[in-house]
Every structure is written in structure tokens, then in C-alpha cells.
Amino acid sequence: MQVNLFYSINMPKGTRTRRRSGCPLNASVEMLGDRWSLLIIRDMMLRGSRTYKEFLNSHERIATNILADRLRRLENYGILATERDPSDGRKLIYRLTPKGIDLAPVLTEMVLWAARHEETGNQALVREMQNDKERLLATIRQRWAEGRHQSP
Template sequence: MTEVLKSDDHDFRSRCSIARTLELVGDKWTLLIVRDLMWHDKHTFQALQNSAERVPSNILSERLKRLMNWGLVQRQTYQYRPVRYQYHLTDIGRALEPVLLQAMRWGHEHLEGGLFDPGGEQPDE
């Protein structure tokens, strides 16, 4: 079973597309979750939680709900008894890849010591 819930009535603070994008991904965690879903094959709550930067579980839970709500992520049940879920990016979520790549490029070029590799280090799964 696949759930996609998208509520289309969000109200924005301005008509600027950047401001609108930031209302959704303008925080320290959301794009890291997208990164892990897109490149690091982390698709379960557990795997996402064990990611390099150690997102708090309540934050992860809230962000995943928001991403589902906006249609960037869908959750699917991949196993019953016990029920287990996987999170996957939708086309809308995958369309953020150039944003991630540019953020990675900027960080790599202008912040010392950062990696330039979508694969990253993957310290633990």
C-alpha cells in the first residue's frame, strides 16, 4: 500500500519562489533527510535516524510528515506483522537534486574540508 497525501492549500509569506521553497526546506534537517532518501539508500525511520548528523527522532517524525504533506515523500508499507514502512521521494522530491548539488558544491568550494560526493562517507547504516 502506498500513501500519498498532498494538501494543496498552504499559505505562503510572499510570492517569491525562494521564500516559498524555504518555508518547506528552510531548516537544518529537511534537506539532509532528502539527501539520505535520494543518495544514501536510507528508507526506513531507523536508517534515517542513524544518519551522520543524528537528527532527533521527534524532529525526523515531524519533518517526514511535512514532506509527505507537501507531496515530496511517500510512505509505503513493505511488510505486515509487524508492520514496517519505507519512505521514498516522489518526482517532486527528486526534483530537489540540483538544489542539493549546488549546496554541496558551494560548501565544498567555500567551507574548508567538506566532501564533494553525493555518496558521502556513510559511517553506519
């Protein structure tokens, strides 16, 4: 039997303790390089999703076990944090940490790149990002600083 020394017990799958290299891009890829993590962050940042159920509603249809796993990983990485909903003890509120909010420029550039080179939707968002990247980023940061990131 062989064990993978890059992983530890009691951690979600794929949560590495040792890095493959010290390159900062590699660090980002190890934390975010999969088919779901960045979409969860998008849902929090741009769509105001805060609960497990809200994440499940998004159009790409993530499986429930994968969602639970990714939320745990992102929390372990310090990208998001949780708290119980004081008004409903069943609900967990997920919110971005400062580290998570700092991903806004990464998401912006990925959106703009795809919009430039692929046929994609949500042209309103894309135009907003193109026209004044800095203003949008400031808005996102401020919305989170003020706690106005709750769902409508």
C-alpha cells in the same frame, strides 16, 4: 489568547497554509528552510535511506520527535510518500516522489558551494558532482525511475 492564522490544525508544526509571499524562492524556503529537511532528502537520494531507523543512523543525529515531524511535513508537501513494507508490517518505506527527486539540482549546487568555500569531507561525491553534474543527475533520476533506490 492569540491564534496564528498561518497554521492549521492537524498539521505538523511549521507546515504553513498561507505563504508569506508569492516568491518562488520563499516557497522553497518555507518547505525546506530548516536544519533537517534537506539532510533527510540527501539520505534518501544519496545514501538510499528508506526507513525511520535508517534516517536515525545518519551522522548528524536528529531527535526522534523532530524526524517524525519532518517526515510528516515532507509527505504533506508531496516531496516524499510512504508505503508499508510487505515483508515486515512494522516498517514504513519512505520514498521520494517526482517532486522530491527534482530537488537533486538544489542539493548538488548546495554541496558544490560548500565544497568550494568551506572545509568539508566526502570529496569523492564532490568530485563526481563537479566533473559531470548532468551525468550524476541523470544517474539519480534513473536509479529512482528503476526502483533501484533500495538500501544495499
